[in-house]
Amino acid sequence: MANALTHKRVLQIAIPIVLSNATVPILGVVDTGVVGQLGQAAPIGAVGIGAIILTAFYWIFGFLRMGTAGLTAQATGAGDDAEVAALLSRALLIGFAAGTVMIVGQIPLFWLAFKVSPASAEVESLARTYMGIRVWSAPATIALYGIIGWLIAQERTRGVFAIQVLMNGLNIALDILFVLHFDFGVAGVGWATFIAEWGGLAFGLWLCRDAFARGAWRDKARVFDMPRLKRMAVVNTDILIRSVLLQAIFVSFLFWGADFGDVQLAANQILLQFLNVTAYALDGFAAAAESLVGQALGAKNAARLRRGAILTSGWGTAICAGLALLFALAGPSIIDIMTTAPEVQTTARHYLPYMVAAPIVGVASWMFDGIFIGATRTRDMRNMMVVSAIVYFAAVIPLMWMFGNHGLWIGLLLSFVVRGITLGWKYPALEAAARSPILD
Numbered sequence: 001m002a003n004a005l006t007h008k009r010v011l012q013i014a015i016p017i018v019l020s021n022a023t024v025p026i027l028g029v030v031d032t033g034v035v036g037q038l039g040q041a042a043p044i045g046a047v048g049i050g051a052i053i054l055t056a057f058y059w060i061f062g063f064l065r066m067g068t069a070g071l072t073a074q075a076t077g078a079g080d081d082a083e084v085a086a087l088l089s090r091a092l093l094i095g096f097a098a099g100t101v102m103i104v105g106q107i108p109l110f111w112l113a114f115k116v117s118p119a120s121a122e123v124e125s126l127a128r129t130y131m132g133i134r135v136w137s138a139p140a141t142i143a144l145y146g147i148i149g150w151l152i153a154q155e156r157t158r159g160v161f162a163i164q165v166l167m168n169g170l171n172i173a174l175d176i177l178f179v180l181h182f183d184f185g186v187a188g189v190g191w192a193t194f195i196a197e198w199g200g201l202a203f204g205l206w207l208c209r210d211a212f213a214r215g216a217w218r219d220k221a222r223v224f225d226m227p228r229l230k231r232m233a234v235v236n237t238d239i240l241i242r243s244v245l246l247q248a249i250f251v252s253f254l255f256w257g258a259d260f261g262d263v264q265l266a267a268n269q270i271l272l273q274f275l276n277v278t279a280y281a282l283d284g285f286a287a288a289a290e291s292l293v294g295q296a297l298g299a300k301n302a303a304r305l306r307r308g309a310i311l312t313s314g315w316g317t318a319i320c321a322g323l324a325l326l327f328a329l330a331g332p333s334i335i336d337i338m339t340t341a342p343e344v345q346t347t348a349r350h351y352l353p354y355m356v357a358a359p360i361v362g363v364a365s366w367m368f369d370g371i372f373i374g375a376t377r378t379r380d381m382r383n384m385m386v387v388s389a390i391v392y393f394a395a396v397i398p399l400m401w402m403f404g405n406h407g408l409w410i411g412l413l414l415s416f417v418v419r420g421i422t423l424g425w426k427y428p429a430l431e432a433a434a435r436s437p438i439l440d
Contacts, residue, residue, distance in 0.1 A: 013288040020164040061095070064095060075298060078299060085211040086225075089217045099141065150211075238382040260405045266339065267350075278320065278362070281323060286369055324360050327355050
């Protein structure tokens with residue numbers, strides 16, 4: 001790329017993603033607030049559990065965003081416009097196919113979900129109504145993962161922000177119209193989200209219109225080229241395995257935390273929101289790393305790859321230092337806002353130092369994720385995640401036995417440290433690949 005790698009360029013990529021992430025909780029608040037006006041508890045629980053179940057299923061396909069971002073960034077850096085267009089077609093085909101599978105398999109999928117997370121008959125019935133409507137937008141939701149990755153790879157993150165604002169704004173407006181004006185109840189929330197998700201896809205496709213102006217997007221020989229399809233499949237599979245292992249760590253953290261009693265479980269849940277804020281804030285700079293590192297690798301420019309990694313990681317580190325300071329100074333007040341239960345407040349404050357430490361010890365793992373996604377070194381991501389998971393599970397059980405809930409938090413932070421160190425150990429291979437005539 002001819003454009004210089006500057007702090008301004010990093011911020012132009014990162015800030016729209018951070019702002020986009022900031023809009024996500026707003027929709028959940030409005031969904032809950034609108035059904036809360038119905039004056040019953042069951043609709044609130046139904047929308048909540050239905051959204052959680054669908055999000056869990058959609059999360060499985062999150063690899064499509066990351067894999068598409070890395071591959072498209074490299075094709076962009078290499079100046080291969082035809083491959084950039086073909087990658088969009090492949091991502092859309094995967095998204096539509098995966099969404100269709102969800103629609104066809106909705107009955108056993110929903111049955112399994114309620115077996116794992118049972119609810120009252122009334123809540124389950126209402127949740128099934130909500131999910132039965134929303135599942136028909138699964139192709140749009142999953143295909144949008146690919147579009148978002150494709151846009152991020154080309155530094156078009158303002159488009160990503162615009163998609164999120166349009167979807168959330170449309171969803172909120174239709175929530176109010178369908179539920180409060182037309183009295184559609186829980187079904188109204190489902191229809192509002194269904195329309196918003198298809199509307200988001202339509203807008204996303206419009207943002208990608210430059211790709212559809214090229215013939216390569218419908219060139220069957222290129223789109224279905226077996227070596228390229230195989231590479232995309234390998235990249236996506238590696239990311240999926242890595243993500244499943246990461247999720248296993250967090251799920252086990254929640255389950256084991258429940259063994260220490262309701263108060264400590266509630267305190268852990270509150271403190272995890274601090275971790276979510278950190279992840280949302282860093283996501284924009286990890287996305288910048290995906291784009292800049294991928295483009296540099298595609299252009300076979302090791303110096304640009306290093307500068308892109310350093311610039312994005314520098315901003316990530318600064319953000320994490322600021323968050324650590326914020327949590328240290330304002331953490332007790334934030335905890336008091338999130339809960340009024342005195343025993344939970346006291347317990348959460350007791351474990352707050354782990355949240356002050358988390359951004360500092362976790363920044364390397366989060367930023368290296370973006371760097372390695374951009375370089376599509378997903379095999380390394382997968383393998384180092386395996387190492388981190390093994391260390392976590394091997395360490396956390398004796399740590400809990402010795403230190404209780406403190407041991408659980410130490411084990412979680414240890415997994416961040418191990419992932420950061422092991423990915424850092426693998427980083428030199430990225431620069432070596434940028435000097436090599438053949439991508440690994």
